[in-house]
Amino acid sequence: MAISKGTGPGSAATSAGPKADSPGGEATTLAAFAALAAADLYATAKSPRGPARAAKPLLMPALAAYARRSTRPGRPPAALLAGLACATAGDTALLWDRHHRALLTGMAAFLGTQLSYTAGMTARLGAVRGLRARPKRAVAAFAAWGAVNAVLAPTLERRLRLPVAGYSLALAAMGAAALGVGGKVATGAVSFIASDALIGLQAAGHEFPSQEVLIMAGYLLGQYLITAGWLERAPS
Template identity: 35%
Template structure:
């Protein structure tokens, strides 16, 4: 994707402004404003990614997030499952992005000796969360939520390939979706739960996108051909 630096900065400011308006609307209880701004967040961030020359799959992950954001506002179990499916498709896009980057990116690599320990930690986090939520989830949502949680955790673990910023984004996504699941299970909620869900979600998507862009930029800088050294006496007449 050809970078368009002149367009990137205004899009970033637009995303920041939309985020501020949306979160402010949640705090103020302005439901109509929150409903209008929520579906606009990820498309603007996707446009920013493309303006930075980011991969189309990364923009696709964000647009699938927009689909999930929109569907989850409608309500109802069937629509909720469709929204979860849209988010799941976004996680698949992220996993493909991370797989293409592999260990060849410019991000700080995770030492091989730590990989097994990290995988075990993410696995324990998944198992513990699902086990705690399972008895309190509606019966028809237990299997879909467990399957989605597995994919989400795989995405969060895969984000380690793109560096610490992307890894933080993966963990924030886990936090945001756990807050949603705890609401489905009718656990006690924080005051203004939608605010905390969206704050962690928007931060997650931004950290994931920015982390991938930084890793790609570092790779491009490292692999760019270097100018050939000048030969002794070159240019002397």
């Protein structure tokens, strides 16, 4: 996630040139992400954890590469890339088992994702302006957080209740910011939150067939839409 910088006399020409680092770079990296996503969803259906999920830690780096190639040199979306880096750590932590240590480590990593996204949406994408115009969206996001925690908390182990409440509060804040931005970013955030809600149900002992596949599908769709919408709306 290095940040390339363009300075000097040629910088103006660079900023007027194509966004991608190389011709077809955007399409190539997006195709790589799509291929990795398809492979991981297939592997998830067969074996949710273990060596078959080798593609999982590569998913967010591929999406980050797409983001970098879709922006002008010297103007990478730093908060988006930071969030994807944290998500990579979280994906890796949750890859091998479902024990509490792995869950808490993954939650801590994804907390970084939510904080990065919220900061970026607020500073760069006009989330606050959008929420001032439509404050009910923020109210709805935090009301949903309260309702879900009220239902799930009694069914969680005691040692998970506070971490889950704290992480989900950050998730709700990210969701509220995304609703302020609107468009693909908002849709992606809703998909991401739905995926995490399924993980919460799982942690509380509520499981059903294909749950793992739905979790991963919602997560991948959410991350892609947040990224695509971010790139469309980020200042040039």
